[in-house]
Amino acid sequence: MGAQAEIKILICQGTGGISAGARKVESEFRKVLDEKGIQAVVGKRCDVINTGCRGLCANDVLVDIVDPELGRVTYDFVQPEEVAQIIDEHIVKRSPIEKRKAKPYYNTFVDSQMRIVMSGCGQIDPESLQAYLEEDGFKAIEKCVKEMKPADVIDEVKKSGLRGRGGGGFPTGMKWSFCAASQGKQKYLICNADEGDPGAFMDRSVLEGDPYCIIEGMMIAAYAIGCTKGYVYVRAEYPLAIDRLQKALDVCYQKNYLGHNIQGWGFDFDLIIKKGAGAFVCGEETALMASIEGERGMPRPRPPFPAVKGLWAKPTNINNVETFANVRHIINKGADWYGSLGTDTTKGTKIFAVTGKVKHTGLVEVPAGMTVRSVIYDVCGGIANNRKFKAVQAGGPSGGCIPSEVLDTPVDYDSLIKAGAMMGSGGLVVMDETTCMVDVARFFLTFTRDESCGKCVPCRIGLKVMLDILERITEGRGQAGDIETLLEMGSTIKKASLCGLGQTAPNPILSTIRYFRHEYEAHINDKRCPSNCCKELLLWQVVEDKCVKCGACFKACPSDAIVWEKGQIAYLDKEKCTKCKSCYDACRFMAIE
Amino acid sequence: MSNAPAEALPTEEVDLSYANKVIDKYLTLPGNLMPVLQGIQDEYGFVPKPAIDLVAERLNVYPSQIYGVLTFYAQFHLKPRGRFIIRVCVGTACHVQGAERIVETFFEKLGIGHAETSPDLRYTFEKVACLGACGMAPLAMVNDDTFGKMTVQKVGEIITEYNQRPLK
Ligand SMILES: Cc1cc2nc3c(=O)[nH]c(=O)nc-3n(C[C@H](O)[C@H](O)[C@H](O)COP(=O)(O)O)c2cc1C
Ligand code: SF4
Ligand code: SF4
Ligand code: SF4
Ligand code: FES
Numbered sequence: 001m002g003a004q005a006e007i008k009i010l011i012c013q014g015t016g017g018i019s020a021g022a023r024k025v026e027s028e029f030r031k032v033l034d035e036k037g038i039q040a041v042v043g044k045r046c047d048v049i050n051t052g053c054r055g056l057c058a059n060d061v062l063v064d065i066v067d068p069e070l071g072r073v074t075y076d077f078v079q080p081e082e083v084a085q086i087i088d089e090h091i092v093k094r095s096p097i098e099k100r101k102a103k104p105y106y107n108t109f110v111d112s113q114m115r116i117v118m119s120g121c122g123q124i125d126p127e128s129l130q131a132y133l134e135e136d137g138f139k140a141i142e143k144c145v146k147e148m149k150p151a152d153v154i155d156e157v158k159k160s161g162l163r164g165r166g167g168g169g170f171p172t173g174m175k176w177s178f179c180a181a182s183q184g185k186q187k188y189l190i191c192n193a194d195e196g197d198p199g200a201f202m203d204r205s206v207l208e209g210d211p212y213c214i215i216e217g218m219m220i221a222a223y224a225i226g227c228t229k230g231y232v233y234v235r236a237e238y239p240l241a242i243d244r245l246q247k248a249l250d251v252c253y254q255k256n257y258l259g260h261n262i263q264g265w266g267f268d269f270d271l272i273i274k275k276g277a278g279a280f281v282c283g284e285e286t287a288l289m290a291s292i293e294g295e296r297g298m299p300r301p302r303p304p305f306p307a308v309k310g311l312w313a314k315p316t317n318i319n320n321v322e323t324f325a326n327v328r329h330i331i332n333k334g335a336d337w338y339g340s341l342g343t344d345t346t347k348g349t350k351i352f353a354v355t356g357k358v359k360h361t362g363l364v365e366v367p368a369g370m371t372v373r374s375v376i377y378d379v380c381g382g383i384a385n386n387r388k389f390k391a392v393q394a395g396g397p398s399g400g401c402i403p404s405e406v407l408d409t410p411v412d413y414d415s416l417i418k419a420g421a422m423m424g425s426g427g428l429v430v431m432d433e434t435t436c437m438v439d440v441a442r443f444f445l446t447f448t449r450d451e452s453c454g455k456c457v458p459c460r461i462g463l464k465v466m467l468d469i470l471e472r473i474t475e476g477r478g479q480a481g482d483i484e485t486l487l488e489m490g491s492t493i494k495k496a497s498l499c500g501l502g503q504t505a506p507n508p509i510l511s512t513i514r515y516f517r518h519e520y521e522a523h524i525n526d527k528r529c530p531s532n533c534c535k536e537l538l539l540w541q542v543v544e545d546k547c548v549k550c551g552a553c554f555k556a557c558p559s560d561a562i563v564w565e566k567g568q569i570a571y572l573d574k575e576k577c578t579k580c581k582s583c584y585d586a587c588r589f590m591a592i593e
Numbered sequence: 594m595s596n597a598p599a600e601a602l603p604t605e606e607v608d609l610s611y612a613n614k615v616i617d618k619y620l621t622l623p624g625n626l627m628p629v630l631q632g633i634q635d636e637y638g639f640v641p642k643p644a645i646d647l648v649a650e651r652l653n654v655y656p657s658q659i660y661g662v663l664t665f666y667a668q669f670h671l672k673p674r675g676r677f678i679i680r681v682c683v684g685t686a687c688h689v690q691g692a693e694r695i696v697e698t699f700f701e702k703l704g705i706g707h708a709e710t711s712p713d714l715r716y717t718f719e720k721v722a723c724l725g726a727c728g729m730a731p732l733a734m735v736n737d738d739t740f741g742k743m744t745v746q747k748v749g750e751i752i753t754e755y756n757q758r759p760l761k
Contacts, residue, residue, distance in 0.1 A: 015726050019739030057728035198684030198723035236631070236668055237724060274624075275631060278667030280722065294626035296665040312623065355686035355727040362728055393685065429685045443688050447722060453665075558698075558745045578701075580694050582745045 006044040007091060010064040012122060013050040014208050015240050016057025021080065025061045026050060028083040041092055049131075052209020052244075054122025055363035056109060059102065062122075065090055076102040105381055109360055112379045114341070116349050117325045118202075118365045121209030126244050129251045132212040138257060140331035141219045145265040153224040154180060157327065159335035161347035166192055166283075166320030167398065167424045168500075169346075169413040172327075175317060178307035180225045182315035187227035190311065190318040191218055192288060193234040193241070196280035197396035198447065199427035202351040202363055203321035207234065207241035210325070211248035215258070217324030219269050220331060225317055228268045233288055235276040246273060280397075280451035284499050285318045287453065298453045299499035320425075322351060342368035346412035350423065354380045356430035357387065366411070373407040376430055385588050387432040390531075391515070395424030397444045397451075398504030400511025401437065420511040422504070433590070436533030437516040438523055442470040444508035448501060459502030462493040466509065474534040478524030483513060532593045535579055539593050542570045546591035556586035611636040612644040616651050626652060626662060630669060639670040667721075675710045675717035677755050679703075679735050681743075684723030686730040695731050696720055698748040715760060 009029055013022045029048050032038075038046050054062060059076040063086070066072045073096045075086060082100065090096050115121075124131040132138075144153050158173030179187060191214060195203040207214060218230050234242050249271060252258040260268050274292050281287050282297035289311045291297035310316025326348060330338045342348050346368035352375060355361045359381030366375060372392060376382065383389050391401040399422040402409060409419045416423050431440065449463040466489055469482050490506030497503045513520060522528045529537040542553075547569045554564035561576035562583055572583070572592065584592045615632035619625040629652065633644050640663060649656045663669040681699060683692045700706055703716055710717040724732055729741025733748075735755060740747060 015739075016728055019726065019729070019741060057726060195725070196722070199686050199727055201723075201725035201727060204725045237721070275628070276666075277627060277631065277669065279665060291627065292624050294624040294662070296661050353727060355730060356689045361686070361730070396685065427685065429689055431689060435689055440689075443685070451722075556744070556746075558749065580698060580745050581691065582694070585691055 006068060007042070007046040008064075008066040009046065009048045010051050010066065010123070011048065012052075012054055012060055012062040014053025014057065014122075014205055015238075016053055017060045017062065018240070020057070020060035022050075022061045024080045025063065025078050025083060028080040029063075029087070032084050032087050036087070036092070038087070038091065046091065049125045050127070051123060052121045052126045053205040053363065054110075054209075055113075055118065055205070055365075056106070056360060058361050059106070062102070065096070067091075067094075070094065070096060074102040074106055075100050076106060105360065109362070109364075109379060109381070113365050114349050114367050115365050116329050116341075117206060117213075117322055117351060118209070118363070120213060121205055124210065126209050126211055127247055129212065129248075129255060129257075132210075136332060137212055138216055138263075140328035141216050141223065142263070142265070143331055144220055144223050145267050150180065150224045150226060153220060153331070156335045157224070157330060160330045160338040161335075161342075162323070162326055162330060162338065163346065163413065164320055165322035165326075165350070165425070167197075167395075167422070169423060172319065172323055175307070175319070176221060176224050178305070179227075179315050179317040182308055184315050186229070186314050187225060188311045188314055188316040189218055189222050189225065189227050189230040190285075190288065190292070190316060191230065191232040191321060191324055192283060192285065192318055193232055193238075193321045194276050194280075194283040194288060195235055195238075195321075195425065196283045196451075197398075197425045197427055199355055199393075199396055199429050200353045200425040202353055202426055204238050204241050205363055206321055206325050206351075207238070208244050211241075211245045212252075213325050213328060214245070214321060215248060215252055215271065217327040218271060219258075219262075219267075220327050221317065221319065221324065222269045223267055227315075227317070228270060230269065230271045231274050231292060231311075232271065233274045233276060233282075233292060236278060242273060242275065249273070279453075280447075281453045281499070281501055284501060287499070288318070289316065296453075298455050299501075301498060322426075343410060343412045345414050346423075350411060350426055352411070352426045352428050354428045354430065356392075356428075357384050357432040357435070358382070358430040359384045368412045369410045371408045371410055372402060372428070375411065375428065376407075380430075383430065383432055385432075387434065387588075390431045390433050390435055391437065393421075393429040393431065393440065393508070394427070395422030395507075396427045397448050398422055398500065398507055399424045399427075400507045401431075401440065401515060403515040405515075420507075420514055422507065434531055434533060434585070436474075436529050436531040437512040437519045438470065438474055438529075439531075439533050441509045441512045442467065442474055445470060445505065448505040452501060452505075453499075456496070456498045456502060458493045458496040459498070459505065462489055463502075463505055465489065466493075466506070470509070473520065473523045474529070475536045476523070476527040476534075478520075478527075480524070482524055483517065483520050487513060532584065532590075535581070538579070538584075540572055540574055540577055540579065541593065542572050543591050543593060544569050546589050548589050548591070550589075552586040552588065553583035553592060556582040558582060607637070607641045607643045609643060609647055612647055613651075616648065620651075626654065626659070630659070630663065634669060638674050639672055642671075672710065673714065675714050676760050677715060677735050677758070678717045678719065679733065679751075680719045680721045680724070682722075682724045682726075682730070682732040682734075683720045684727065684730075686727035687723075687732055690730040692731040692743075694745060695733060695743050695748060698745045699733075699752075702748060702752050713760070716755075 287297040
């Protein structure tokens with residue numbers, strides 16, 4: 001019998017998987033396999049492997065059983081109680097349990113993607129160096145140091161067309177060449193894993209699911225730039241990512257994949273983790289460096305650019321997690337291969353975090369240039385609860401809303417900006433007819449106002465004033481001229497702010513006014529919220545001719561404020577109602593307003 | 594940014610040996626102020642005033658600079674915190690799925706607001722911007738336990754459950 005496992009049981013243990021109970025499922029698998037002495041029973045080795053997230057956390061716990069003869073079978077929503085049955089029927093009797101298998105949409109979800117950056121996530125044990133080596137791990141850095149000069153590496157990355165995935169989309173090879181050209185013996189390399197953008201979690205998944213690929217990407221960059229010291233700045237809200245990355249770093253030091261004279265290649269590189277402490281603005285590169293230095297994370301004007309004067313006043317290069325994760329594939333498979341993927345101006349793939357009112361929320365990696373429509377409908381199954389699509393918010397607090405008219409926008413840097421949104425870090429929040437666009441704008445502004453570091457006046461005061469106006473509008477106290485004021489202030493703040501936070505903070509407002517001006521007008525002129533979302537403007541009643549008497553509202557109400565009996569139209573008792581909106585969300589027929 | 598008020602701090606005795614150990618560990622590391630403060634917070638659950646004085650003295654920085662850092666980052670706390678830290682995510686995905694309602698229900702049932710601690714030190718409540726598990730929105734956490742797909746009803750269930758847990 002070979003040392004290789006013949007049957008692999010892959011259990012999803014990203015943050016999503018673990019919170020759905022993956023650890024219990026894992027220990028149940030181990031226990032039952034042990035009790036049965038499974039190897040003797042089936043004559044095969046049978047390994048339980050904990051993997052990172054495979055992108056569909058909403059269906060966790062996901063378990064794949066990979067058997068050389070039966071192929072790969074995925075079970076979703078696995079509970080510990082079901083483990084014994086799965087082992088018995090699938091592994092012992094060798095007949096997969098048809099009705100427990102993940103439904104066909106799971107395969108659609110997986111097959112309609114192109115996984116390069118996330119190729120290891122959900123497939124390999126993120127804590128095993130061996131598993132990474134089997135996936136050609138550290139082959140790319142070996143190729144770099146043995147066969148390529150630093151300048152060749154930079155050329156290759158330039159040729160590939162890779163652009164930074166942290167939001168701005170700056171060409172990575174070019175950025176590296178600036179830092180490489182800087183004078184100075186000590187240079188620094190930073191991986192930006194702050195991921196402050198609410199609604200995006202791809203960096204976390206890559207760190208949790210394939211930490212070695214980040215390490216290798218950084219090694220390649222360090223070699224190219226001529227730098228020996230690196231930091232990974234991870235937000236502290238990501239304890240599992242920090243833990244897995246730290247383990248990987250420890251192993252790399254033990255096995256001399258980090259440290260002095262790595263693998264005898266004559267190349268040194270040290271890498272440590274710095275934990276963030278909960279400030280969105282620290283994702284901005286100059287603020288991030290101040291934070292590493294132990295200061296308040298406040299942006300400073302550029303120039304001098306980090307490539308010239310960065311961390312500890314030394315030349316510094318900073319890239320996003322996903323950017324680094326692309327690098328080894330470019331070296332292994334070549335710039336031409338990479339350049340053949342995606343569109344003219346955006347090469348390769350992009351990971352999107354698709355959330356909100358969509359059927360299958362999750363992380364999807366698709367070639368750049370796929371349309372937004374295709375991502376939402378083909379990959380993620382369309383809108384949940386049979387509701388109507390209204391808009392998708394792309395790019396987080398810096399981005400904007402894309403309405404249905406422009407759903408065929410391809411996902412690449414330039415097309416998204418033309419549509420009034422932004423790639424940002426790749427959050428796509430899907431909104432249906434129950435989402436109020438004024439409220440969404442108010443939400444993002446609340447966020448950016450809270451997170452503004454306060455250094456510049458337009459950002460500190462301007463955002464506050466805009467927020468006050470939006471709050472007034474959502475409370476039914478909007479005035480004529482409010483929209484014009486918002487537009488004017490928005491463009492001023494964009495021009496006058498020091499860092500990207502202020503420069504982009506008005507985008508959510510500007511884009512919602514651009515496409516949904518009528519919703520603003522309804523709030524201001526008619527004191528009405530067309531999506532029945534803004535509390536103060538809700539009537540709190542059941543529309544009798546829309547009600548189909550299903551009782552969903554009755555079950556959802558925690559305050560017994562809904563009167564309903566089978567076959568009866570529901571009635572809402574305003575006295576008892578606490579305005580929690582549970583009934584509104586539960587009603588699929590828009591019968592409550 | 595944290596909006597933790599810098600009001601009267603508790604003055605009870607604090608065993609500073611843990612703080613000293615944390616400082617020893619990072620003493621020679623450049624940029625050690627944050628890791629030191631993070632380490633101290635891990636030990637005590639918040640950053641006690643005597644520890645701030647100690648850090649100022651041993652790292653040779655002004656206390657005002659330390660306060661500057663402590664009040665800038667959302668994760669530092671200057672006051673003792675509850676046994677159970679309830680966090681509700683108010684990130685975009687959770688917002689769209691009705692996080693505000695979950696937050697309000699917690700406020701109502703616990704009688705405390707954002708960044709407040711109940712007088713019996715059982716609960717601290719916090720709104721947080723994205724826990725990175727948007728697929729399960731709306732999301733709440735109590736210490737390290739995650740509760741996905743939250744509803745107003747589940748709020749009641751969670752509180753009932755944690756009310757029964759011992760206060761250590
Ligand atoms: C307010 C603000 C927040 C940011 N947050 C992040 C972040 O969380 N992660 C990230 O990689 N980049 C973030 N960026 C962009 C970074 O400043 C920087 O451009 C990026 O890390 C560079 O990496 P790239 O070239 O690989 O994209 C942010 C920028 C601003 C202005
Ligand atoms: S734009 Fe806002 S966040 Fe950026 S430096 Fe100015 S005040 Fe700070
Ligand atoms: S808003 Fe809440 S309390 Fe009021 S009727 Fe609906 S579910 Fe009941
Ligand atoms: S959920 Fe809607 S349709 Fe069903 S009974 Fe309630 S109001 Fe009527
Ligand atoms: S953790 Fe299982 S799919 Fe994300």
